[in-house]
Amino acid sequence: MPVSKARTVVVTGSTSGIGLGIARGFAAEGANIVINGFGKAEEIEVIRRKLEDEGAAAALYHAADMTKPDEIADLIATAREKFGGVDVLVNNAGIQHVARIEDFPPEKWDQLIAILLSSAFHTMRHAIPLMKENGKGRIINVASAHGLVASPFKSAYVAAKHGILGLTKTAALELAQSGITVNAICPGFVLTPLVEKQIPDQAREKGISEAQVKDEVMLRLQATKEFVGIEEVAAAALYLASDAARSVTGTHISVDGGWTAQ
Numbered sequence: 001m002p003v004s005k006a007r008t009v010v011v012t013g014s015t016s017g018i019g020l021g022i023a024r025g026f027a028a029e030g031a032n033i034v035i036n037g038f039g040k041a042e043e044i045e046v047i048r049r050k051l052e053d054e055g056a057a058a059a060l061y062h063a064a065d066m067t068k069p070d071e072i073a074d075l076i077a078t079a080r081e082k083f084g085g086v087d088v089l090v091n092n093a094g095i096q097h098v099a100r101i102e103d104f105p106p107e108k109w110d111q112l113i114a115i116l117l118s119s120a121f122h123t124m125r126h127a128i129p130l131m132k133e134n135g136k137g138r139i140i141n142v143a144s145a146h147g148l149v150a151s152p153f154k155s156a157y158v159a160a161k162h163g164i165l166g167l168t169k170t171a172a173l174e175l176a177q178s179g180i181t182v183n184a185i186c187p188g189f190v191l192t193p194l195v196e197k198q199i200p201d202q203a204r205e206k207g208i209s210e211a212q213v214k215d216e217v218m219l220r221l222q223a224t225k226e227f228v229g230i231e232e233v234a235a236a237a238l239y240l241a242s243d244a245a246r247s248v249t250g251t252h253i254s255v256d257g258g259w260t261a262q
């Protein structure tokens with residue numbers, strides 16, 4: 001089995017948005033990166049190569065669908081096979097669906113819970129034994145301000161994000177004496193494709209314009225009145241993965257422009 005000295009970082013849902021930003025942050029530190037997520041093969045190959053150009057020791061793409069436990073198992077097994085293990089696991093993949101509970105399609109509920117919550121259980125149950133073998137590891141769950149507070153029409157998302165904070169705390173306690181920390185990041189609104197897609201849905205649900213959703217619904221919640229930058233969330237992930245954060249476990253870092261201070 002080839003073993004590289006560089007740290008190996010697996011980031012789920014990293015073909016876009018926050019996950020890609022986190023992958024780029026670790027690439028710049030010279031890590032082996034395993035990216036994952038959907039997209040066109042040729043565009044993903046451009047992303048993969050760019051990560052190597054930006055400093056990754058190596059970048060590998062794995063197409064695991066985060067609703068499929070067998071594919072998730074293969075993602076972690078592949079990281080071990082290619083790079084010898086997993087040093088940092090970032091559970092980030094996500095989607096959103098916006099509807100009233102009574103109109104919320106049950107299959108959408110199941111899909112959101114699978115991607116946003118159950119996938120992290122599956123990546124963790126396969127990665128933890130590898131981290132224990134190494135005597136160290138970092139697990140970082142990208143939650144949300146919606147892990148701490150709710151908004152209407154986002155029942156599955158809010159439930160999953162509250163759930164992942166519970167999973168984070170439980171895992172942190174289980175692993176506290178194994179050299180493995182488990183934390184979450186709770187971003188506010190970051191202008192990524194996930195957020196851009198929900199603007200028309202929110203406008204329809206609330207009967208307002210798309211510009212009003214941005215200014216009066218999303219940024220109303222952020223005290224700074226500004227969207228959070230992808231690189232700000234990536235910086236929090238890099239900190240949580242650093243030696244300086246070895247006593248930080250079972251908690252979250254909010255990067256939400258003051259949203260949850262209200």
Ligand code: NAD
Pocket residue numbers: 012013014015016017018019036037038039064065066067092093094095115116142143144145186187188189190191192193194195
């Ligand atoms: P995005 O749409 O830009 O990226 C989502 C990524 O997840 C993509 O790579 C996509 O291909 C991947 N993905 C979706 N379904 C998948 C599946 N079944 N299997 C594997 N990969 C899948 O979204 P984003 O805004 O960057 O969101 C990333 C994470 O950040 C999510 O967990 C989201 O809930 C969280 N978050 C986002 C915001 C925000 O404002 N954008 C705020 C708080 C938290």
